[in-house]
Every structure is written in structure tokens, then in C-alpha cells.
Amino acid sequence: MDRTVIAYVIYLLVSVGLTIWVARTLSRNGRIFLADVLHGNEKLADAVNHLLVVGFYLVNLGFVALYLSGDETIADTRGIFEALSTKIGVVLLVLGVMHLGNVYVLNRIRRRGAMEREQVPPVPPQGWATPQAQA
Secondary structure, three states: OOHHHHHHHHHHHHHHHHHHHHHHHHHHHHHHHHHHHOOOOHHHHHHHHHHHHHHHHHHHHHHHHHOOOOOOOOOOHHHHHHHHHHHHHHHHHHHHHHHHHHHHHHHHHHHHHHHHHHHOOOOOOOOOOOOOOOO
């Protein structure tokens, strides 16, 4: 088997595995944020969470597939490690950026929901107070 093909197979296995692991982690922990933002509406939180995970898979697996091809042929074992370190390193950086982007968006949504809850007074107004005269 050609060393380039071996590098491709290892790259795909590692990249797809990392993508699945990060997506599951985001799904499991992001659901808590979404449930809080959506005021405990579990069904809506699950639906939004699922849509976010599908988008995450599409973007990351699309990048992995596009980044698969290389122009050089790998001649020795050292070349396999060098090619894999570059390709997997870039995939890890993209996964990290996507992860931080998801956390940022979830946090913004959560913060906006908290601000909306603070704008509503906890007790409705009971009446009007008369202004005090200034001395």
C-alpha cells in the first residue's frame, strides 16, 4: 500500500473521530445553555441543539474532506508523520475555532435572555407615588 494512502486513511480516521468527539461534547453541554435561554422548553432546546450539531458536522467534515488532498507524495515514514502533523494540526485549530464560536454564540444568547428577564419587574406596580417637594 502506498504511504500517501496510509497517511490519508490515518488523517481521515483521526479527523472524523475528533470531529465526532467535539460535536458530542458541544451537544451534551450546550443543551444546558439552550434550556436556560429558552426558559426550560426542553423540546425546543433539543431541536436547536440538534440543528447546531448538524451544522457543526457539515462545516467540519466538509473542511476535512477539502483538506484531504495533497500535492506531494510521501516517500518515507518521516513524511507520513510530517504530513499528518500538519493536516491534523490544522483540523484541530479549525475545530477549536468552531468550538469557541459555538460557545460564544451560546453565551450571547444566554446573556440576552438574562437581560430580557431583568427588564420585567418581579412585582407589578401597585400604584403611583407622589413626588416630594424640593426644599
